[in-house]
Amino acid sequence: MIDMHTHVVPADFPAYPGREKNHGWPCMRCGQGHHRTVMIGGKPFREVTDQSWDVGRRLEDMAAEGVDRQVLSPMPELLSYWFDLDDALAFGGYINGCIAEMVAQAPQHFHGLGMVPLQDPERAAREVRALKHEYGLLGIEVGSNINGIAMGDRRFDPVFAALQEEGMCLFVHALHPTRERLYGPPLMEAMVAFPNENGLGIAAFIANGVLDRFPRLRIAFSHGGGSFPMILPRLQHGWETSPPLREAIPRSPQEVARQFWYDTLVYSVPALTYLMQVYGTSQLMIGTDYPFVIRETHPGRRLQELALDAVEREALVAGNCRRFLGL
DSSP states (O other): OEEEEEEEOOSOOOOOOSOOTTOOOOEEEEOSTTEEEEEETTEEEEEEEGGGTOHHHHHHHHHHHTOOEEEEEEOGGGSOTTSOHHHHHHHHHHHHHHHHHHHHHOTTTEEEEEOOOTTSHHHHHHHHHHHHHTTOOOEEEEESEETTEETTSGGGHHHHHHHHHHTOEEEEEOOSOOOTTOOSSTHHIIIIIHHHHHHHHHHHHHHTTHHHHOTTOEEEESGGGTTHHHHHHHHHHHHHHOHHHHHHSOSOHHHHHTTSEEEOOSSOHHHHHHHHHHHOGGGEEOOOOBTSTTOOSSHHHHHTTSOOOHHHHHIIIIIHHHHHHTO
16 A cells, blocks of 8 residues: 655755744744654644654554555655745755655655645756656645645746656645635645635646646645636536537646646545545545644555455555556
8 A cells, every 4th residue: 555645844954054033934843752743834744743754653654554655755845936936945855855855764664755846837847857857756745826826827848848858747736725704723724725725626627728738737735626617517518518628728637637636635434435436446546644733544444444356455545546646
């Protein structure tokens, strides 16, 4: 079993090397036992445990839950698109190095996705190639929007071109959704706003024809695509009945949506069954959000409740992820 949606936070961060007075460079505050707190701008952002950086601890958890491999990617808040370019390059180099080091400690159990400075798409494209040839990583994790600009925007075409040329994959994770009209405690952002952010993000990739321009690019979305599985039938109906929409989007939205990959992190057998109907069993991969509080534990148990034949089960458990990673 391959868990394609897991995150890394390093045990510590280097001192800020730049000159910006109001930088968002994180630091780590030690807590009790195995707990530490990521501090950003002098304020606590998230409490994490040594599961975030300790290879031995991760391997123990994986063995206990039947997971053979994990795909490691940065905690999304570390992507740092709000840094100036020099700071982003320095910080990204550190995070990518941490992920590469974890992979090197147990290459039979880990694969790595890195980060690039998308606030400068041309420079980010050059960094994509460095991730493969210098760090040995298989692709990149990106936010669903880059400082308010949809990741599917054409300004990021240099990055898509570099990924396609290098045969690397793209994992799109919900990031910084709109918070207007969101009530309740901070966790409501991840529970409610992230899925809707994913829906907007996937629609942007389809409407902007990313796969039409880069047909060999392998793209996956977090959290089962969020709200998009419910949006897709509506979008498909509009495309079939509206000439302006068909003119703007050359290919059927349903056809394009079935070329993306999605994780299974929807916490529900009926929801997962619906994902299989909408996307097809060939495009779903196990994802848990390890090691954070909202993660799904023992991901294989939910699969046992699905009516899968042996071929479909192998695809969901590992085969689809191997195709996405290009292995």
